[in-house]
Amino acid sequence: MPAIIDLSYNIDPAMPVYPGSDEPTIEIVSSIEQDGYKETRISVWSHIGTHIESQSHIIKEGKTLDQFNIDQFIGSAIVISCNNLQYIEADLLPESLNKQKCPDFILFYTGWDKYWGTKRYFDNYPVLTLGVSKLLSSLPLKGIGIDTISVDPIDSKEYPVHKILLNNDKVIIENLCNLDKLPRSEFSFSCVPLKISNSEASPVRAYAII
Amino acid sequence: MPAIIDLSYNIDPAMPVYPGSDEPTIEIVSSIEQDGYKETRISVWSHIGTHIESQSHIIKEGKTLDQFNIDQFIGSAIVISCNNLQYIEADLLPESLNKQKCPDFILFYTGWDKYWGTKRYFDNYPVLTLGVSKLLSSLPLKGIGIDTISVDPIDSKEYPVHKILLNNDKVIIENLCNLDKLPRSEFSFSCVPLKISNSEASPVRAYAII
Numbered sequence: 001m002p003a004i005i006d007l008s009y010n011i012d013p014a015m016p017v018y019p020g021s022d023e024p025t026i027e028i029v030s031s032i033e034q035d036g037y038k039e040t041r042i043s044v045w046s047h048i049g050t051h052i053e054s055q056s057h058i059i060k061e062g063k064t065l066d067q068f069n070i071d072q073f074i075g076s077a078i079v080i081s082c083n084n085l086q087y088i089e090a091d092l093l094p095e096s097l098n099k100q101k102c103p104d105f106i107l108f109y110t111g112w113d114k115y116w117g118t119k120r121y122f123d124n125y126p127v128l129t130l131g132v133s134k135l136l137s138s139l140p141l142k143g144i145g146i147d148t149i150s151v152d153p154i155d156s157k158e159y160p161v162h163k164i165l166l167n168n169d170k171v172i173i174e175n176l177c178n179l180d181k182l183p184r185s186e187f188s189f190s191c192v193p194l195k196i197s198n199s200e201a202s203p204v205r206a207y208a209i210i
Numbered sequence: 211m212p213a214i215i216d217l218s219y220n221i222d223p224a225m226p227v228y229p230g231s232d233e234p235t236i237e238i239v240s241s242i243e244q245d246g247y248k249e250t251r252i253s254v255w256s257h258i259g260t261h262i263e264s265q266s267h268i269i270k271e272g273k274t275l276d277q278f279n280i281d282q283f284i285g286s287a288i289v290i291s292c293n294n295l296q297y298i299e300a301d302l303l304p305e306s307l308n309k310q311k312c313p314d315f316i317l318f319y320t321g322w323d324k325y326w327g328t329k330r331y332f333d334n335y336p337v338l339t340l341g342v343s344k345l346l347s348s349l350p351l352k353g354i355g356i357d358t359i360s361v362d363p364i365d366s367k368e369y370p371v372h373k374i375l376l377n378n379d380k381v382i383i384e385n386l387c388n389l390d391k392l393p394r395s396e397f398s399f400s401c402v403p404l405k406i407s408n409s410e411a412s413p414v415r416a417y418a419i420i
Contacts, residue, residue: 001281004280004281004284006280006405008405009405010276010405010406010407011404011405011406011407012406012407013407021249022251026406026407026408026409029255032268032269032270033270036268036367036368036369037267037268037369037372038266038267038268038410039231039255039256039257039267039410039411040255040256040409040410040411041232041253041254041255041256042253042254042255042256042404042406042409042412043251043252043253044251044252045239045249045250045251045252046249046250046251046252047249056248057247057248057249058242058246058247058248059242060242060243066220070214070216070415070417071211071214074214074417074419157246158246159246159247162247190400190402192400192402192415192417193415194221194252194404194413194414194415195216195218195219195220195221195415196220196221196222196236196252197220197221197222197223197236198236199236199250199252200248200249200250201249201250202252203404204404205280205402205403205404205405207280207284207402209284
């Protein structure tokens, strides 16, 4: 039996959210006492916690998550350690990567998940440079993932890294966790979103199979 | 590259829901025109569309989905054809099944998904008998799945099939689709729920890898 590593945060009313977003709400709509079964209503903003996003997050008329084949969200992956770096630059990518030899996903481990639940999480976190973003976009990747709230700085108004990646049909997974538990060698990765009509993003339970 | 088969319905405001439930709502909270990016608020009842449920759906203080290790939701599976049958009985299970030789999941293909989107979907659909439920509960299964709205009849007040399965730590996946596309031999199955705190159920994007 292979090991499965959960790379996702809990969805909880007390969880940290992007400044300006609402926390999720979980409301009991049927109870065992009254109805014989429990049911809840869950309300979340689409970029809550561990989530995945596609072109239409930033680009008008861009591709939505439900327009992708499910294959887009499953595949091989590698993790790249960027611990204690402010900028994730092109020279961190393995030299051996090229259009012929490339995993489906690259995950960036910055170690920033240690600040999850603190104000620091949203402050001056590591980001991708335009250079590495352009290089990633030129590769046959399905997507990239990171253990921070965004691939662009918190005060970005133009979201250039998002635009470069999403315009090239990559998906982006943000707020991953447990990336330190992944091996140095290639593994299998799943970031299959809910199949929400016309969705620019979805909370996701991302995991790795080792 | 293995084939991936999506076994889940779209989450959409116009989707069919269990009588008495609300349809999902999808509301734009940030727009590219005003904010530079699009974000939505998604509100769903937990048993909407293709979904997974655990003990606490029916049993007070029962185990919630987030209390399971993620391994519970990934594994080997077989599909059993029950096309055109009203009752899913024990004699439909392969004779070779036993405590030593058992997949992680058994999916029941009733063909009822052809009524999805019509009134008929909620009316007199095929259900599991108590006999097959007890037999399934005695096996080392992680869960069972079906392409109908419930494993109990729509007018059930006591949910005996749910109770037998959930009490034995099986998870139940309802409203699956595309089960006719699955092979007769064993395949890999994923029904990983959102990691919602204290959740008795979650919408899920279930899929098979062939």
